[in-house]
Amino acid sequence: MPRSPRLSRRDFIGRSSAGIASVATVAAATSVGFATIPSRAAGRDWRIRNAAADALLRPEADDYDDLIKLNYNENPYGPSEQVVAAMTEAFKYASRYGYPDRAVKSVIAEHHGVERENILLGAGSGEILEVVGLSLLSRDKKVVGSDPSYSAVYSHASGIHAESITVPLRDDYSQDIPALIDATNRHYRDVGFVYLCNPNNPTGRPIPADDVRNLLDGIPADVPVLIDEAYHHFAEDPDYASAIPHVLEGRRVIVARTFSKLFGLAALRLGFAVTTPEMISVMEPYTTGSINALAKYGAVAALEDTDAQRHMRDRTIALRKKTSDELRGMGYDVIPSETNFIMVQTGRPAREVRTAFREHGIVVGRPFPPLLNHLRVSIGSEKEMAMFMAAFREIFAA
Numbered sequence: 001m002p003r004s005p006r007l008s009r010r011d012f013i014g015r016s017s018a019g020i021a022s023v024a025t026v027a028a029a030t031s032v033g034f035a036t037i038p039s040r041a042a043g044r045d046w047r048i049r050n051a052a053a054d055a056l057l058r059p060e061a062d063d064y065d066d067l068i069k070l071n072y073n074e075n076p077y078g079p080s081e082q083v084v085a086a087m088t089e090a091f092k093y094a095s096r097y098g099y100p101d102r103a104v105k106s107v108i109a110e111h112h113g114v115e116r117e118n119i120l121l122g123a124g125s126g127e128i129l130e131v132v133g134l135s136l137l138s139r140d141k142k143v144v145g146s147d148p149s150y151s152a153v154y155s156h157a158s159g160i161h162a163e164s165i166t167v168p169l170r171d172d173y174s175q176d177i178p179a180l181i182d183a184t185n186r187h188y189r190d191v192g193f194v195y196l197c198n199p200n201n202p203t204g205r206p207i208p209a210d211d212v213r214n215l216l217d218g219i220p221a222d223v224p225v226l227i228d229e230a231y232h233h234f235a236e237d238p239d240y241a242s243a244i245p246h247v248l249e250g251r252r253v254i255v256a257r258t259f260s261k262l263f264g265l266a267a268l269r270l271g272f273a274v275t276t277p278e279m280i281s282v283m284e285p286y287t288t289g290s291i292n293a294l295a296k297y298g299a300v301a302a303l304e305d306t307d308a309q310r311h312m313r314d315r316t317i318a319l320r321k322k323t324s325d326e327l328r329g330m331g332y333d334v335i336p337s338e339t340n341f342i343m344v345q346t347g348r349p350a351r352e353v354r355t356a357f358r359e360h361g362i363v364v365g366r367p368f369p370p371l372l373n374h375l376r377v378s379i380g381s382e383k384e385m386a387m388f389m390a391a392f393r394e395i396f397a398a
């Protein structure tokens with residue numbers, strides 16, 4: 001039976017042979033005269049390589065609309081009517097530069113109980129994560145974080161010739177905060193920043209607020225901590241809390257948020273950092289500073305449309321529970337999730353299972369080493385999840 005709930009230590013052998021923390025292998029520097037300060041060009045090289053790899057998995061445009069897309073943790077319903085109306089209005093500025101932008105930064109700040117000076121916008125929170133890498137990492141400055149986690153942070157680091165010090169998740173898939181503290185303190189002089197994905201992608205597990213505080217209290221105050229809250233809105237666990245209050249305490253904390261998930265604006269590309277004005281002054285020179293008008297108008301309307309937010313969140317959480325219960329009822333272990341995706345241990349290689357689902361017109365998550373027999377599935381609409389379950393029953397009937 002595909003029923004081994006815990007991630008065994010042996011799953012990690014080979015990656016952490018030198019103690020709790022392992023320094024990831026880094027691609028050798030290729031260009032002569034590579035700048036000590038990471039350049040945007042280095043970031044671009046990384047993106048081009050990733051896009052080339054991803055293109056192999058990309059469906060043709062004709063197929064795309066028909067596919068059931070449960071692989072990128074998107075919002076299956078799209079933006080609300082109010083949001084679409086606001087973006088439609090913004091089209092009249094499509095040919096302009098200095099148009100009125102609905103004070104998007106101030107509106108975001110107000111919604112999160114901070115000042116406008118605490119907000120830095122990015123083209124998706126992906127840009128914020130890259131900007132943190134570009135401004136705080138170098139050949140001599142490393143990122144410390146859990147693995148598996150949102151691997152784009154570590155890939156980007158290696159793309160700009162910086163190393164990652166990664167700490168395996170614990171057997172219950174939680175992030176090992178004491179080991180992260182220890183790794184940071186042991187490598188203190190070499191640490192550019194600590195990365196926490198909360199709740200974590202790909203496992204969906206949250207870090208309790210007390211653990212976040214313990215980490216901040218347990219490392220030197222001058223080490224920046226990037227806390228990626230892309231899935232914040234789907235967390236129900238009473239022990240979870242946003243880290244934004246730590247920014248207001250004046251700590252070197254950068255909270256990354258996105259409009260791509262709950263708000264359904266992934267293709268519009270808007271994310272932001274909540275951090276101190278001092279951290280913003282370090283990071284800002286590395287941003288493109290180019291957010292499109294539709295994203296700004298859409299974001300303001302999305303923050304105002306609290307009914308749509310509640311509706312989307314409730315539907316997603318209800319379907320997350322329903323799907324998890326059904327899979328557990330069939331004897332499969334599902335990691336308890338606080339996000340808009342779940343991870344199920346199928347007992348079969350994710351790569352193979354992914355191909356089988358693709359034959360049913362469903363795209364599911366890629367393999368996330370070392371969880372190679374786990375499948376990450378985004379929570380789609382009710383109809384999409386019914387089709388996912390029907391395909392699952394067929395694929396695993398054998």
Ligand SMILES: Cc1ncc(COP(=O)(O)O)c(C=O)c1O
Nearest residue numbers: 124125126150201230258260271
């Ligand atoms: C944990 C996490 N952070 C950041 C991102 C980047 O999202 P975006 O750039 O669309 O805001 C993602 C995307 O899936 C994610 O899962």
